[in-house]
Amino acid sequence: MKILVIEDEQALLESILAYFTGEGNICEHASDFAAANEKISLYSYDCILLDLGLPGGEGLELLTKIKQLKKRDGVLIISARHSLDDKLAGLDLGADDYLVKPFHLSELKARVSAIVRRKNFDGNNIILFNEITVDVSAMKITVKGNQVMLTKKEFDLLVYFLSNRNKVVTKNAMAEHLWGDEMDMSDDFDFIYTHVKNLRKKLLEAGSADYLHSVYGIGYKFGDI
Amino acid sequence: MKLSCRYNRANILTSIVVLIITGIIYYVVIHFILTEKLDRDLAVEENEINQYVNTFHKLPLPASYLDQQISYKALNGTVSEREFLNTIYFNPKERENEPGRSLITVVHLDSKTIEVTITKSRVESEDLIRIILLITLGITVVLLLSLLLINRFVLNRLWRPFYSILNGMKSFEVTRMETIEHEPTKIDEFNELNKSVNAMAKRVRQDYKELKSFTDNASHEMMTPLAVINSKLDSLLQTESFTAQQGSLLEDIYYATGRLSRLHQSLLLLAKIENNLIPDFQHIELKEMIEAKSRQFQELLEKDGLVLTEKLVPIEIKMSRYLADILLNNLFSNAVRHNVSGGHIHIKLDEQALTISNSGKSSHLQTKIFDRFSKSVDSEGLGLGLAITKQICNLYGFRIDYHEESGEHVFTVYFTD
Numbered sequence: 001m002k003i004l005v006i007e008d009e010q011a012l013l014e015s016i017l018a019y020f021t022g023e024g025n026i027c028e029h030a031s032d033f034a035a036a037n038e039k040i041s042l043y044s045y046d047c048i049l050l051d052l053g054l055p056g057g058e059g060l061e062l063l064t065k066i067k068q069l070k071k072r073d074g075v076l077i078i079s080a081r082h083s084l085d086d087k088l089a090g091l092d093l094g095a096d097d098y099l100v101k102p103f104h105l106s107e108l109k110a111r112v113s114a115i116v117r118r119k120n121f122d123g124n125n126i127i128l129f130n131e132i133t134v135d136v137s138a139m140k141i142t143v144k145g146n147q148v149m150l151t152k153k154e155f156d157l158l159v160y161f162l163s164n165r166n167k168v169v170t171k172n173a174m175a176e177h178l179w180g181d182e183m184d185m186s187d188d189f190d191f192i193y194t195h196v197k198n199l200r201k202k203l204l205e206a207g208s209a210d211y212l213h214s215v216y217g218i219g220y221k222f223g224d225i
Numbered sequence: 226m227k228l229s230c231r232y233n234r235a236n237i238l239t240s241i242v243v244l245i246i247t248g249i250i251y252y253v254v255i256h257f258i259l260t261e262k263l264d265r266d267l268a269v270e271e272n273e274i275n276q277y278v279n280t281f282h283k284l285p286l287p288a289s290y291l292d293q294q295i296s297y298k299a300l301n302g303t304v305s306e307r308e309f310l311n312t313i314y315f316n317p318k319e320r321e322n323e324p325g326r327s328l329i330t331v332v333h334l335d336s337k338t339i340e341v342t343i344t345k346s347r348v349e350s351e352d353l354i355r356i357i358l359l360i361t362l363g364i365t366v367v368l369l370l371s372l373l374l375i376n377r378f379v380l381n382r383l384w385r386p387f388y389s390i391l392n393g394m395k396s397f398e399v400t401r402m403e404t405i406e407h408e409p410t411k412i413d414e415f416n417e418l419n420k421s422v423n424a425m426a427k428r429v430r431q432d433y434k435e436l437k438s439f440t441d442n443a444s445h446e447m448m449t450p451l452a453v454i455n456s457k458l459d460s461l462l463q464t465e466s467f468t469a470q471q472g473s474l475l476e477d478i479y480y481a482t483g484r485l486s487r488l489h490q491s492l493l494l495l496a497k498i499e500n501n502l503i504p505d506f507q508h509i510e511l512k513e514m515i516e517a518k519s520r521q522f523q524e525l526l527e528k529d530g531l532v533l534t535e536k537l538v539p540i541e542i543k544m545s546r547y548l549a550d551i552l553l554n555n556l557f558s559n560a561v562r563h564n565v566s567g568g569h570i571h572i573k574l575d576e577q578a579l580t581i582s583n584s585g586k587s588s589h590l591q592t593k594i595f596d597r598f599s600k601s602v603d604s605e606g607l608g609l610g611l612a613i614t615k616q617i618c619n620l621y622g623f624r625i626d627y628h629e630e631s632g633e634h635v636f637t638v639y640f641t642d
Binding site: 008009011012015016018019080086100101102103104105106142167168170172179180190191194195215216217218219 | 346448449451452453454455456457459462463467469471473474475476479480482483486506521524525527528
């Protein structure tokens, strides 16, 4: 997929680019309003990551512009402003999602993937990974043609892993993804382990290879190796 | 009591008192004048009788007087004094008893002393007084009524700009940028009031804007470095091979970063609630929200083997959905966190209150439990959850209560104060 990252914080920008690059993704970036404006006018992207506080202009104006140009680019707002007004304003203007800083890169990737899937497949929302096929809109999973029955949480977890394949995903990020970051259960994420264990067991039983690996006790990695 | 009502009351009370007093004075004075006139007429008659007696040396015939009645009585010995008095006498013309005024005097005729009583009808003067009294009363009533009407209509109209300003102030919302409108009026006080109110509203709006931009900036400035740390950690994790020791160091850093960002978000949230910066105000089906929240916490409950029982009545309350979610979240996670393994949580919702009670170790925080950063020693939380909960309750006029009862911690949120 082709992604434009509009972010003025250089360090953050680099991390995002590093995380997204690879697997056939093309990432471009803009660090200020003018550059972003130019790129938006000239090219089309699968998804635009838009920071609201930009030097040289207001991020929401860029969003308005994207909609004026009638582009089909998906837009994900990333903002440090944990403000309901901004969130509602952004979504009203046609943004697809809103993520508050600080966020986990895995969460960002999962959300971007979801937006791109929605845009590209128009309801026929399918993720393919080796022998695993996930129909996201129908919530159906098949491994080598065998259907796998998963709970809602296990399903969400699998989609999350597939969006972040070959990346280490922390338990913290997984918990926030599944239960929301307002949960404030701070550190004890042992209950994540149960879900991962069940998911792995069900996939193995259906005949998939073992893709789930625990990493340093911090998190998990889903992918070949 | 309304100003106009108060004013009316004072106005009408004084009017009535003044009118009654003038009425009494009026009556007494007129009465006095008329009696005086009657007495003068009687004295004239007496004089005529005296002259008649002096000239003709005999008494005039009583029948020769048309308007008065005269009677004679021979006196022997005692001589009564000349006096005026009110009597009731028989008027042969009208054939009825009438009130009259009499003069009793003495005439000396040929060494005889004769008592003469001259009586004159009082009916006419009484009638006159009655008519005057009625007219006065009539005028009084008309005057009072017109006063009342004038007060009601004129005052109401006069005060209308005031009430329109008042309504404007009542519906004033700091988030909306409109000025307080009022009906155009020529009254200086109201114009000045409106001007001051709008000036105040402007200052308030200015402060609100500054506060909002400060909150935004503070949030932005602090969140950005945090976001960088977080993303760098995520990136670091993707690089190859760590030892287990490095892994556990990374985990600690993750933990601290997560805690820091949650802490910061909580503090910002508290500031926002305190300054009423959360505008989204809507009807909320609390029962549904609680049920959803129970599902969300299910894994956590299962992990500690907690048993959740619910007794919920569908009710609707008015508040921000966002804050309602946070309120429930805090109460739920509090009940889970301070529970014992295999314990229970009981939730009860009715029209008046939401009660969440849970088993747990006894704490002795009681009074400080809702303070910021107050928490039990072994708690993993930030110590802000209940402070936020309390602040949300304050914002909507709810009352939150905590007590410990036979090993149970009971939190109750009363929806009315």
